[in-house]
Amino acid sequence: MSLDHSPRPDAIAEARRQSEICNACRYCEGYCDVFPAMFRERVFSDGDITQLANLCHNCRGCYYACQYTEPHEFALNIPAALANVRAESWERYAWPSAVGGLFQKSGAAIAAGLVLGIAALFFTIAALGQSEGAGFYAHLSHTAMVAIFAPAFLFPVLALAIGVRRFWAEIGGGAIRWADIREAARRTATMKNLSGGQGQGCNFENGDRFSNARRHAHQAVLWGFLLCFASTASGTILHYVLDMPAPYGFFSLPKLLGVPGGILLSVGAAGLATLKLKADPQLGATRRWGGEMAFTLLLGFTGLSGLLLYAATGTGLVAPLLALHLGAVLTLFLLTPYSKMAHGAYRFAALVRDAQARR
Structure with missing residues (x-):
């Protein structure tokens, strides 16, 4: 029986939604390695999101620079979205x-x-x-x-x-x-x-x-x-x-x-x-x-x-x-x-x- 190592849909979907908004805005282009990597993509696969999540060091600079955080309807929180995907990726691939x-x-x-x-x-x-x-x-x-x-x-x-x-x-x-x-x-x-x-x-x-x-x-x-x-x-x-x-x-x-x-x-x-x-x-x-x-x-x-x-x-x-x-x-x-x-x-x-x- 094969093991399922696919990401949880809610975490990966939320990170993808936020990444697509960031990719359209590009205000944070000069920030950490996450954003140049993000801006190289047009469509984000599950693997792309996992890669971005593990590049993120949770420094949170992008959050405080962002104009689309709450109370804006986009409610962006890239540090938290990527942190959830990142932590789940470590659990998913852990052995046993x-x-x-x-x-x-x-x-x-x-x-x-x-x-x-x-x-x-x-x-x-x-x-x-x-x-x-x-x-x-x-x-x-x-x-x-x-x-x-x-x-x-x-x-x-x-x-x-x-x-x-x-x-x-x-x-x-x-x-x-x-x-x-x-x-x-x-x-x-x-x-x-x-x-x-x-x-x-x-x-x-x-x-x-x-x-x-x-x-x-x-x-x-x-x-x-x-x-x-x-x-x-x-x-x-x-x-x-x-x-x-x-x-x-x-x-x-x-x-x-x-x-x-x-x-x-x-x-x-x-x-x-x-x-x-x-x-x-x-x-x-x-x-x-x-x-x-x-x-x-x-x-x-x-x-x-x-x-x-x-x-x-x-x-x-x-x-x-x-x-x-x-x-x-x-x-x-x-x-x-x-x-x-x-x-x-x-x-x-x-x-x-x-x-x-x-x-």
Whole structure:
């Protein structure tokens, strides 16, 4: 039996209606990548709307510049219309499909339950087991960590790959060139689409006032996550390639990458959560607000718990903090395909498709 991955008619139809009006007006032609892509089309297929939705960064500048928002009879709200399509596209292509929308409905409860449950499991394993390692490995052996985290890392990679493949087929993506990937990577690194149409920032949290706060918070989270990942990768190389097992001193590569990464991740996530509380929920996917906030808080807690664990080295707090940190990391990995973390993969694919369309 084939699975139905078609968009919900109400969300896609409303986004199409609004896009057709925007395409006739074209006042926002100088704004983010959504509008040049929109204005290249004459008729919008479902795939076109999904592509536009995943190009949108919800900066909301177009809404405050638009003359056709409510109380006008057109009642345009492009940020919300595209946000609904975008969130539903992530749920639709999630694998396994049955859990696609589960996190969005009960994100906070699921994240908290998983973190505490996995932390309790780790704490129990550490208490019952015997480990002869040093540092963190004195509480949980290296073998146990690898046995648990290797599958937990590979699963979301596989799930996201399946989802992005489905997404790529819907938006009509073709053969990929390195030039397309480079252009998408450049726009991802600079987060150009969060700078607004006039380059002054976006209007996410301050209404019609421009701000770069969201762009900076996103960049902190992005680079913090990459630094933490690089820290783990460097530790793996030191352990397996150079035969230099942990623990590592502060001036080692894992710590020089991991500590700044944890700080950036914690500060960036706190900034995003604060800005989300200030923003108008009616300009986003309102039914996903709780899931998105839960993911942001989980991301911040992952960075913060890692910093607290490092600060507690040599004290009696290491065992419980290690269990909590590993619980947060494992939860973050497992929920990646179903939380807003997935937006990184889908948005990058949308930017690659847009680079193809531009040439």
